[in-house]
Amino acid sequence: MVCTGQYALLAIVVLFAVSHCTAHAADLVGNYPHPVGHTVSSAESAIQWHEDLDAGWRAAKQSGRPMVIFITSSRCRYCDAMKRDTWTDGTIRSRLKNGFVAIRLSPDRNADVLRRIDVPAYPTTLIGHPDGKVLAHKVGYQPPGALHQLLGAADQSAN
Numbered sequence: 128m129v130c131t132g133q134y135a136l137l138a139i140v141v142l143f144a145v146s147h148c149t150a151h152a153a154d155l156v157g158n159y160p161h162p163v164g165h166t167v168s169s170a171e172s173a174i175q176w177h178e179d180l181d182a183g184w185r186a187a188k189q190s191g192r193p194m195v196i197f198i199t200s201s202r203c204r205y206c207d208a209m210k211r212d213t214w215t216d217g218t219i220r221s222r223l224k225n226g227f228v229a230i231r232l233s234p235d236r237n238a239d240v241l242r243r244i245d246v247p248a249y250p251t252t253l254i255g256h257p258d259g260k261v262l263a264h265k266v267g268y269q270p271p272g273a274l275h276q277l278l279g280a281a282d283q284s285a286n
Contacts, residue, residue, distance in 0.1 A: 174214060174223055176231040180240050183230035187257040193281035194255040195223060196230045198241070203249040205268040216271040222278055254280045 177183030180196075187194045197214075199206040213219060223229050234241055253264045254277060263280030265273070 174220055174229050176229050178231055178236055180230060180232060180237065183228050184257075184259070187228040187255070190228060191257060192226060192228050193257065193262065193284070194230055194253075195227045195278070196232060196253040196255060198232045198244075198246055198249065198251040198253070200233060200249040201235055206250045208268050209250055209252075213269055213271050213274050219271050219274055222275070227278070227281070252277060254278065256281075256284060 176197075177186060183194060183196075186192075197209070199210070232241060248266050250268065251264065251266050252269055252274070254262045256262055262284050263277055265277050269277060
């Protein structure tokens with residue numbers, strides 16, 4: 128179990144990182160594709176998502192792998208687009224499987240955690256070190272190429 132001090136540290140770091148984001152509306156939509164009906168594919172479900180921050184953080188500390196924290200909402204077309212386009216991309220799935228602990232948080236399942244984090248918009252994606260430090264974050268839709276760049280923050284912290 129994660130002690131309260133560590134949990135508070137992660138919440139403070141995430142709050143700081145996310146609340147200081149200066150994304151504009153144009154940045155939030157990025158290269159957003161035209162919406163189509165979303166269904167979760169078997170490829171997306173192939174990512175082993177932790178639906179609980181504590182469980183994911185424990186896994187990251189045990190494995191020494193960085194965390195990818197995807198903050199999503201059920202009524203968010205940009206989140207649906209990332210689920211459809213980004214998380215189903217074979218290179219993204221492979222990179223996550225081989226080097227990251229994937230954590231998915233939503234207001235429906237993780238209301239207590241998300242009340243402590245100022246999420247300016249959905250989706251928000253964070254890269255976190257197993258010690259709780261946020262290495263990088265992006266607000267808004269991230270196509271596969273942009274997500275690869277974001278994941279690179281973990282590679283740079285290892286150097």
